[in-house]
Amino acid sequence: FSCASGEYLEMKNQVCSKCAEGTYSLGSGIKFDEWDELPAGFSNVATFMDTAVGSAENKADSCNNSSWTPRGNYIESNRDDCTVSLIYAVHLKKSGSVFFEYQYIDNNIFFEFFIQNDQCKEMESTADKWVKLTDNGEWGSHSVTLKSGSNILYWRTTGILMGSKVVKPVLVKNITIEGVAYTSECFACKPGTFSDKPGSSGCQVCPRNTYSEKGAKECTKCKEEMYYSDEGSSVCIERPPCTNKDFFQIHTPCDKEGKTQIMYKWIEPKICREDLPNALTLPPSGERKDCPPCNPGFYNNASSSCTPCPPGT
Incomplete structure (x- = not known):
């Protein structure tokens, strides 16, 4: 017995029902995409693996505090030389799969x-x-x-410490397990996402300059004159005063008089405010300056660009 994606099993009547707005389900799957804390069912086991006589006993106690650590959108591995397993046990009614995303950039782990x-x-x-x-x-x-049947999943890391070099941890997110018979409840959309239709199999990301809290049916607009947000935000951020890091300058091609114009442009998307105390405004564009000389091996023949010198000159 299984329910389709976007549905959950209503235990009382034993029927599949559509998930409400603001929630989703994978039907025969479960997904872990929030890592503010270790989700129910996950556990950490830390050990010290060493073949040297006597060292393992001394080191074993120091691994007690070593673990995978939830960091909001992902979970982060240990950085020490302990061996730490992130473990999850699941019973599948049918064959399925496990999928996860990860960052693993340091071969010292x-x-x-x-x-x-x-x-x-x-x-x-x-x-x-x-x-x-x-x-x-x-x-x-x-x-x-x-x-x-029963599947026990292990994500296991062991760091190799080389002097004072810090090991970069492994990051894991979006763990999805397919093959459970049904889900008896729908999952609330995480902050920064929403689902606006009943029976959703996933949540959409809130666009720029909007935000949402957990279980949102829609995203709320930021007051754009004072606040901004990136895609998938759970809060709006106050716009800072503009500084010289918020704009850049470009030079136009040289004209026939050997002049170039300096143009200033805001870095997009513009998030700063010009109307705050000590804020900079965009400098005026259009100032004309002499073009820089051509590089060695090039010459300017009264055109707007430098041309390679002919052979033999």
Whole structure:
């Protein structure tokens, strides 16, 4: 028995019903996209792996405080040389999958993802359990098929400390598990998102200069003359006074008189205010200046651009 995406199982009448506005469901899936705290069902286990005699006993106690840490939109791994597993157990009524996004940019930390069954036997689907590195600032994605029955999911990291160098942690977000039979409730849209129709399978991101709180049916506009917001914001931010970092200058091509005009433009989107005390305004454009000389090997033949010198000159 399963419900479609955008629906939940109404336990009393045993029928699938549409999720209300401001909420969503994956039908046969669950999604973890809010990490203000560790969601129910997740746990941390920290150990110290070392083959040197005696060192593991001394180190084991110091790993007690090592854990994955929720950071709002994602969860962050440990930065020390402890081995820490983020664990989630799920029982699937049918075969499914697990999907997550991650940032993993430092090869001084080992990052594994693997699955065990309830007999602690590692599943074949995670034979290649080492997760690939990502480019700096990029989010990669990883997905693995799951068999029906009990699945225990492990995200495991171990740092390798090299002198005083700080290890960059692994970040994980948007963990989605497909294959649960049904969900008995719909999930509220997280702050900065909304769903405006009943029966939604996901929430849309609030556009720029709007915001929303948790479970929103729509986004609320910021008072744009005083506040602004980026896409997916949960609050509006007060516009600061304009500074010289809010605009830039460009030079127009040289004219036949060998002059260029200096033009000033605001950096878009403009978020600052010119009407506040000590705020700068955009300098006037149009000032004409002499064009800089051509680079070595180039000359100006009374045109607006520099031309390479002919061969032999």
